[in-house]
Amino acid sequence: MRPARLLAAGFGIGYAPLAAGTVASAAAVVTGAGLLMLSPWALALAALFATAGGYLAVKRAGIDGDPGWVVIDEFAGQWITMLALARPTIPGLIAAFILFRLFDITKLGPVGWADRRHGAFGIMADDVIAGIIAAALLILVRLSRPEWLM
DSSP: HHHHHHHTTTTTTTGGGHHHHHHHHHHHHHHHHHHHHHHHHHHHHHHHHHHHHHHHHHTTTTSSOTTTTHHHHHHHHHHHTTTTTOOOOOOHHHHHHHHHHHHHHHOTHHHHHHHSSOOHHHHHHHHHHHHHHHHHHHHHHHHHHHGOOO
């Protein structure tokens, strides 16, 4: 398998037999929690790499549409969401997972607009935007009800 396709497939996670996007998001939560425990900067760099590297990998592999096996966008969006957490807690990780998946699946507002774009931009942008919206909501929760994420 070519490196671009391997990265686009989330190092093989995209070939999960059922719900590859959800499986990839769950894997991103686990790996993201470890990165967040190391440093918020480690998670930020991973999110940046997944976003930029994912875009380049999808473009280089010539992928059009949004095939189910392409899940690097789920990693990018989920890690962006998790940047709103001060530290990894079980309630916080669950909230980050649910919020990101909610926006990724429902395609509300600008997420839907981005999803209708073509090529690498469309594949990556909807999940990045879903991650940004979910992170903003998590920040609001952290500011107003921090005990919910403890």
